[in-house]
Amino acid sequence: MAFEFAFTPEQRLLKRSARQFMRSQIEPGLPDDDWSGHGGDSPLELVKRMQHQGWFGIGIPRALGGAGMGEVEYCILMEEISAVDSSLGTIFGAHSGIGLMPIYLFGNDDQRERFVRPIAEGRHLAAFALTEPTAGSDAASIKTKAVRDGDDWLISGTKIWCSNGNFADTVVVFAVTDETLGAHGGVTAFIVSKGTPGFTVGTIEDKMGIRQSNTAELIFDNCRVPKQNVLGKVGEGFIAALTALDGGRVGLAAACLGACKRLLDDCVRRAKDRERYGKPLGKNQSIQWMLADMATDIHLAEYAVYHAATLTNEYYEKIAHGEPVPRALREKVSRAAAAVKIHCSEMTGRAGERAIQIFGGDGLKMKYRIDRSFRDQVITEIYEGTNEVQRLIIARELLQEGA
Ligand SMILES: Cc1cc2nc3c(=O)[nH]c(=O)nc-3n(C[C@H](O)[C@H](O)[C@H](O)COP(=O)(O)OP(=O)(O)OC[C@H]3O[C@@H](n4cnc5c(N)ncnc54)[C@H](O)[C@@H]3O)c2cc1C
Known part of the structure; x- marks a missing residue:
């Protein structure tokens, strides 16, 4: 059946109100110079204002304190937030897409009540800790261990590059619980709260882009976690990680779409307003082609992102309600998520x-924020799985299927 997509009236309203809120209430509060950010506490005031909108539990049912919406609405917010600031988009994505979602999807009733509710109500922030110094692309080779000690588990190891690491109240941590079984069977997900003895935050990274997003090293030294905090079943953590990353990638693609649309708007304005050789820049065919190429990328991306979001929503609904998930659906979601992640990050x-070319020298000045978009974009080809790894996912599936 052909895919048809149109926002519902409610989704259109959400998009309009999110855009209006971000541009009137958040954008004026952004620092002109993001170099001072360093992922410190500075964006938290803005994040609080966004939490008050009820967005931080967008995909969670109302009965658990959320907004009762889904992946399409999550992508709408990722788009509108990132159109204003990619650091805020990263904070929101790390929280909603990969931090909160696995707890909701794989958590039991008690965990949903204890952890999902305060997050969905906008009182807590979440994070996702998979990557380690020796395990980035090859996430299956994580070394962080968890050993059983009576009714508890003791987690030891170091996670790096954890977005929201120093902000988060609740972190989903992946650890090896049986090294004889490999990632599928040997890795378990744990819900760890800030302040748990044995859990400390190490280095906060000073990055070239998304500088207001906090990226931290997390250190676990015999961190004692009760068995009630095991997320899903022991040994099934890796599938929880992969499932969360699928939705995370679609959200990231939506973030790129928002950032790109904003850049195009800025460029069109510039092409109309700036005169050179006695005529607006936009009268030159070379500039027109650049604008048209940007618009073409965006046009194609928009359909692909919301198609992937619709598929992911169907997938997550089944998991959340304990229904069987057809393998074909899971594969379709992974492939769509990988494809939109590649396309949207590269188009950005x-x-x-x-x-930068259209803005000329001004493109390098901080006050136009074109430089910031440029630096912020670099990470989108790396995190949530590099674009090379996404190509591997797609190619593996093509070759298995015999295309
Ligand atoms: C700002 C930021 C925020 C992040 N946030 C989080 C987070 O919240 N939680 C989390 O768990 N992680 C997070 N990450 C980690 C991120 O997911 C990893 O950086 C990413 O998966 C790549 O791992 P790596 O950096 O170790 O690169 P490497 O794995 O060392 O890869 C280096 C290069 O080799 C390529 N490569 C590796 N293997 C192959 C292969 N088999 N075939 C072809 N090419 C290959 C890669 O594509 C890449 O180009 C974040 C990273 C950054 C920079």
Whole structure:
């Protein structure tokens, strides 16, 4: 059946109100110079304002304190937040997409009540800790261990690159619980609260882009976690990680879409307003082609992102309600998520280069924020699984299927 997509009236309203809120209430509060950010506490005031909108539990049922919406609405918010600031988009994505979602999808009733509710109500922030110094792309080779000690588990190891690491009240941590079984069977997910003895935050990374997003090293030294905090079944943590990353990638693609649309708007304005050789820049065919190429990328991305979001929503609904998930659906979601992640992150790279070219020297000045978009984009080709790894996912499936 052909895919048809149109926002519902409620989704259109959400998009309009999110755009209006981000541009009137958040954008004026952004620092002109993000170099001072360093992922410190500075964005938290803005994050609080966004939490008050009820967005931080967008995909969680109302009965658990959420907004009762789904992945399409999550992507709408990722788009509108990232159109204003990619650091805020990263904070929101790390929280909703990969931090909160696995707890909701794989948590039991008690965990949903204890952890999902305060997060969905906008009182707590969440994070996702998988990556380690020796396990980035090859996430299956994590070394952090958890050993059983009576009714508890003791977690030891170091996680790196954890977005929201120093902000989060609740972190989903992946650890090896049986090294004889490999990632599928030997890795378990744990819910760890800030302040748990044995859990400390190490280095906060000073990055070239998304500088207001906090990226931290997390250290676990015999961190004692009760068995009630095991997320899902022992040994089934890796599938929880992969499931969360699928939705996370679609959200990231939506973030890129928002950032790209904003760049195009800025470039169109510039092309109309700036005169050179006695005529607006936009009268030159070379500039027109750059604008048209950006618009073409965006046009195609928009359908692909919301198609992937619709598929992911169907997938997550089944998991959340304990229904069987057809393998074909899971594979379709992974492939769509990988494809939109690649396309949207790379189109944002192309748009950033074109925008700097269209802005000329001004593109390098911080006050136009074109430089910021350019630096912020670099990470989108890396996190949530590098684009090379996404290509591997797609190619593996193609070759298995015999195309
Ligand atoms: C700002 C930021 C925020 C992040 N947030 C989080 C977070 O919240 N939680 C979390 O768990 N992680 C997070 N990450 C980690 C991120 O997911 C990893 O950086 C990413 O998966 C890549 O791992 P790596 O950096 O170790 O690169 P490596 O794995 O060392 O890869 C280096 C290069 O080799 C390529 N490569 C590796 N293997 C292959 C292969 N088999 N075939 C072809 N090419 C290959 C990669 O594509 C890449 O280009 C974050 C990272 C950054 C930079």
